[in-house]
Amino acid sequence: MSRIPFKIGQPKKQIVPKTVERDFEREYGKLQQLEEQTKRLQKDMRKSTDADLAMSKSAVKISLDLLSNPLCEQDQDFLNMVTALDTAMKRMDAFNQEKVNQIQKTVIEPLKKFGSVFPSLNMAVKRREQALQDYRRLQAKVEKYEEKEKTGPVLAKLHQAREELRPVRDDFEAKNKQLLDEMPRFYNSRLDYFQPSFESLIRAQVVYYSEMHKIFGDLTQQLDQPGCPDEQRERENEARLSELRALSIVADD
Amino acid sequence: MTSHGDDALSSRTGAPGGDDRLSEDRSLLQQRLAVRELLDTEVSYLHVLQLCASDIRSRLQQLPQGDLDVLFSNIDDIIKVNSRLLHDLQETASREEEQVQLIGNTFLEFQEELEQVYKVYCASYEQALLLVETYRKEPELQREIQGIIEAVLPQAGPSGLSFLLVIPLQRITKYPLLLQKILENTLPDASAYAVLQRATSALQDVVTNINEYKRRKEVASKYTKVEPLSLRERLARINTHTLSKKTTRLSQLLKQEAGLVPRTEDKEFDDLEEKFHWVSLCVTELKSNVAAYLDNLEAFLRFRPQDYNLEIPGGPVVQYCYLARDLQLQAFPEFKQQLEAQVWQPLCSLAKALAGPQNLIKKRLDKLLDFERVEEKLLEVGSMTYEEEAARHTYQALNSLLVAELPQFNQLAMRWLSQILCAFVTLQRDLAKQVLQRAEDSLAQLPHHHLSEPAFRKLVEDALGQTSHQLHAFQENFEKVLPPPTTQPLLPGAERQVQALLSRYGPGKLYQVTSNISGAGTLDLTLPRGHIVALLQNKDTKGNSSRWLVDTGGHRGYVPAGKLEVYHVVPTEEELRGQARPHKDSQHQTPEPTSAPVPSVPTVTQVVAVYPFVARSSHEVSLQAGQRVTVLEAHDKKGNPEWSLVEVNGQRGYVPSSFLARAPSPAPWGWSLPS
Numbered sequence: 039m040s041r042i043p044f045k046i047g048q049p050k051k052q053i054v055p056k057t058v059e060r061d062f063e064r065e066y067g068k069l070q071q072l073e074e075q076t077k078r079l080q081k082d083m084r085k086s087t088d089a090d091l092a093m094s095k096s097a098v099k100i101s102l103d104l105l106s107n108p109l110c111e112q113d114q115d116f117l118n119m120v121t122a123l124d125t126a127m128k129r130m131d132a133f134n135q136e137k138v139n140q141i142q143k144t145v146i147e148p149l150k151k152f153g154s155v156f157p158s159l160n161m162a163v164k165r166r167e168q169a170l171q172d173y174r175r176l177q178a179k180v181e182k183y184e185e186k187e188k189t190g191p192v193l194a195k196l197h198q199a200r201e202e203l204r205p206v207r208d209d210f211e212a213k214n215k216q217l218l219d220e221m222p223r224f225y226n227s228r229l230d231y232f233q234p235s236f237e238s239l240i241r242a243q244v245v246y247y248s249e250m251h252k253i254f255g256d257l258t259q260q261l262d263q264p265g266c267p268d269e270q271r272e273r274e275n276e277a278r279l280s281e282l283r284a285l286s287i288v289a290d291d
Numbered sequence: 292m293t294s295h296g297d298d299a300l301s302s303r304t305g306a307p308g309g310d311d312r313l314s315e316d317r318s319l320l321q322q323r324l325a326v327r328e329l330l331d332t333e334v335s336y337l338h339v340l341q342l343c344a345s346d347i348r349s350r351l352q353q354l355p356q357g358d359l360d361v362l363f364s365n366i367d368d369i370i371k372v373n374s375r376l377l378h379d380l381q382e383t384a385s386r387e388e389e390q391v392q393l394i395g396n397t398f399l400e401f402q403e404e405l406e407q408v409y410k411v412y413c414a415s416y417e418q419a420l421l422l423v424e425t426y427r428k429e430p431e432l433q434r435e436i437q438g439i440i441e442a443v444l445p446q447a448g449p450s451g452l453s454f455l456l457v458i459p460l461q462r463i464t465k466y467p468l469l470l471q472k473i474l475e476n477t478l479p480d481a482s483a484y485a486v487l488q489r490a491t492s493a494l495q496d497v498v499t500n501i502n503e504y505k506r507r508k509e510v511a512s513k514y515t516k517v518e519p520l521s522l523r524e525r526l527a528r529i530n531t532h533t534l535s536k537k538t539t540r541l542s543q544l545l546k547q548e549a550g551l552v553p554r555t556e557d558k559e560f561d562d563l564e565e566k567f568h569w570v571s572l573c574v575t576e577l578k579s580n581v582a583a584y585l586d587n588l589e590a591f592l593r594f595r596p597q598d599y600n601l602e603i604p605g606g607p608v609v610q611y612c613y614l615a616r617d618l619q620l621q622a623f624p625e626f627k628q629q630l631e632a633q634v635w636q637p638l639c640s641l642a643k644a645l646a647g648p649q650n651l652i653k654k655r656l657d658k659l660l661d662f663e664r665v666e667e668k669l670l671e672v673g674s675m676t677y678e679e680e681a682a683r684h685t686y687q688a689l690n691s692l693l694v695a696e697l698p699q700f701n702q703l704a705m706r707w708l709s710q711i712l713c714a715f716v717t718l719q720r721d722l723a724k725q726v727l728q729r730a731e732d733s734l735a736q737l738p739h740h741h742l743s744e745p746a747f748r749k750l751v752e753d754a755l756g757q758t759s760h761q762l763h764a765f766q767e768n769f770e771k772v773l774p775p776p777t778t779q780p781l782l783p784g785a786e787r788q789v790q791a792l793l794s795r796y797g798p799g800k801l802y803q804v805t806s807n808i809s810g811a812g813t814l815d816l817t818l819p820r821g822h823i824v825a826l827l828q829n830k831d832t833k834g835n836s837s838r839w840l841v842d843t844g845g846h847r848g849y850v851p852a853g854k855l856e857v858y859h860v861v862p863t864e865e866e867l868r869g870q871a872r873p874h875k876d877s878q879h880q881t882p883e884p885t886s887a888p889v890p891s892v893p894t895v896t897q898v899v900a901v902y903p904f905v906a907r908s909s910h911e912v913s914l915q916a917g918q919r920v921t922v923l924e925a926h927d928k929k930g931n932p933e934w935s936l937v938e939v940n941g942q943r944g945y946v947p948s949s950f951l952a953r954a955p956s957p958a959p960w961g962w963s964l965p966s
Binding site for chain 1: 507508511512566569570572573576577580581583584587588590591593594595596599600601602603606607608610611614629632633636637640641644646647648650651692693696697699700703704705706707709710712713714715716717719720722723724726727730731733734737738739744747748750751754755758759761762765766768769770771772773774901902903904916917950
């Protein structure tokens with residue numbers, strides 16, 4: 039922050055006390071971290087919801103393609119199963135969209151709004167820095183004249199330099215104070231700001247998954263297939279495969 | 292075999308009465324002998340089988356287990372079936388009169404089992420023979436095997452293993468012949484006759500079926516595999532023979548398309564093929580859709596919003612992070628795993644199984660085209676070559692194979708497909724249950740868990756509205772921190788220049804240079820920071836709006852627009868007085884000139900002494916820094932502008948002009964000090 043590219047007059051006196059500078063850097067540092075984290079969080083949230091939507095859409099495609107297969111016309115049982123599946127998928131997709139909308143409204147939008155304050159903050163800090171540089175420069179100038187032999191012209195210049203310095207110093211002090219006040223307040227505001235969003239996020243999951251549980255639970259009942267444990271499923275699948283392989287027309291590999 | 296029958300008939304027609312009796316007795320005797328033969332041979336057959344299966348097989352240690360499985364195939368099953376057959380046959384011996392009938396019945400009972408068990412053995416027989424051949428090529432091994440066999444069954448002779456392995460084949464084909472022998476010696480009107488006849492033809496069917504099964508299996512294994520051939524390999528395979536085959540097929544197909552030649556319509560097969568086609572479509576589509584679903588799931592799991600740290604120590608944010616982490620580490624990976632095992636893998640296996648039938652269908656069509664051409668030729672020429680005959684057989688074999696097994700395939704595939712879909716649904720339900728459990732636990736910890744969903748949504752909306760205002764306030768506050776002031780108090784000599792520019796262009800056109808400009812081109816100006824210029828044009832001749840044409844009061848030229856800032860001229864006392872409305876500077880106090888009565892001489896101006904000055908003569912007057920003075924004349928009697936006539940503290944005198952300056956410009960504008 040205190041990087042001066044060209045050493046155009048460095049004042050001898052430490053015009054900003056080290057503690058003040060340290061405080062400022064600490065507070066600003068925290069905010070910079072927060073900025074980064076909220077930005078990335080927002081991006082990730084958005085990508086996560088996009089992926090969620092994509093997943094739901096591909097689930098709908100499964101049942102849609104099945105429904106359009108001519109087998110449905112021939113086999114009533116198959117048709118019934120596929121129709122029930124399709125209905126379930128479409129309903130789930132609708133609920134998913136609702137969930138995503140809610141997340142968009144209560145999590146992503148607020149994150150964005152929070153993030154939009156940072157450019158103003160960063161600009162303000164830059165301007166403080168500019169003010170500091172000007173302050174330093176003019177302070178150095180004053181010190182330079184103070185050290186010289188006190189002739190008339192020198193005194194005149196010294197006076198002028200002091201006149202120039204005064205408003206600039208006042209300006210810096212004012213900026214510094216304001217930022218040192220505002221920054222911690224802004225930082226702390228995150229505590230109250232984000233809690234509702236995340237509460238909303240959890241609730242949205244509960245709403246969605248309750249529906250999902252109900253819909254697929256009903257469907258499982260309807261399809262009349264007992265839920266079997268994993269090992270039994272595995273055996274079933276192996277049995278089906280052996281049945282097929284027993285046919286001569288199926289190649290052995 | 293039939294000679295006996297002839298003898299029986301001739302003797303019957305030859306000698307009436309007692310001769311009948313004699314021939315009857317003879318047939319009866321023959322019959323009994325045949326029955327005896329059946330039973331005896333069955334006993335010895337079974338004995339040999341058992342020796343092979345136990346003694347010989349166990350001693351053939353040097354052969355790998357896989358080989359033994361191929362060689363001996365399902366000999367144990369055969370032994371089981373034949374043991375029971377023998378037992379039942381032996382039981383019939385106790386019931387003399389009905390024995391033949393009972394034998395017939397027994398065979399009818401065992402028909403199915405015999406077919407099932409022997410067809411397996413026969414189908415692998417060819418492969419077994421191949422193995423035997425390879426052993427023969429190794430003299431050492433061959434000798435060992437021979438030694439073992441001779442020790443157990445010396446009657447096997449020099450051909451040892453192959454002699455033994457063919458025995459079951461010989462036996463199953465012998466049954467019809469043995470039964471036939473008994474039949475011939477049975478009276479046609481006996482009750483046993485019909486039964487025995489049925490049994491004989493049944494066993495004949497068994498043999499036929501076994502042969503057919505073997506042929507189908509051979510054809511299927513020849514055509515089901517598609518070898519992944521490289522282009523070069525494909526090209527290498529092309530010879531005149533294959534080329535002619537293919538071109539012939541193609542021309543046949545074209546002839547059909549053109550209607551020149553009737554196509555062999557086989558509605559039954561076409562329907563089957565169509566259904567198979569739909570089943571394949573279903574499987575492949577489902578497989579690719581599930582793959583897409585899994586990809587999306589994977590993508591979804593890649594994002595971890597819970598990993599970002601907002602440094603919020605408690606509350607819903609933390610709850611959410613726990614929940615999300617839990618879901619991502621446990622619930623979802625489990626779901627994905629199960630999906631892969633119970634939906635994806637089976638689909639892959641099912642899809643792979645499609646390849647066999649697909650190839651056979653294709654091959655059948657090829658052979659059909661060959662077959663049709665052969666039929667044509669037959670009509671024209673009246674005969675066909677051996678090759679052509681073989682083509683016809685192959686087509687027929689393929690066709691019957693497919694007609695027999697495609698329906699089964701379709702049915703099995705559909706059944707499996709349904710099971711897979713059910714698995715998919717069940718897994719979704721289970722995932723929902725897992726997530727819901729965890730999410731509800733989190734919900735219970737939240738501050739507003741008791742609220743209904745609509746009430747909560749309203750609450751959140753309100754809360755967000757409020758905080759949005761708060762954020763806006765923050766933003767505004769930050770925006771109030773403005774750029775640092777760039778105006779410098781003007782050097783005294785510049786005063787005039789500014790006045791001149793002001794009077795010529797007006798206050799709105801004045802700009803101050805914010806940092807040193809060094810001009811590059813001939814028309815570009817070089818100006819120090821703080822210099823005042825007037826804007827002539829806010830773009831150059833080429834239309835570039837970042838290069839402005841300005842007037843410095845002496846020179847005109849171009850300067851970069853970014854280094855200029857609007858310059859607000861401090862109004863003179865006159866202007867202040869002249870203005871009807873007050874100056875809207877709500878900021879730092881503008882040093883408003885007091886209403887000290889000053890004679891309204893146009894050239895009189897209020898200035899401030901910048902530097903102290905000590906008068907050295909009575910014409911001069913002393914100054915203190917910061918003192919306000921009134922300028923009466925901005926030059927001396929000789930017109931030298933370096934001296935000005937001023938009045939200060941009631942005294943008049945000359946002072947150096949350069950020691951004077953306008954009143955300092957107001958405090959940095961635009962900055963509002965916090966209240």
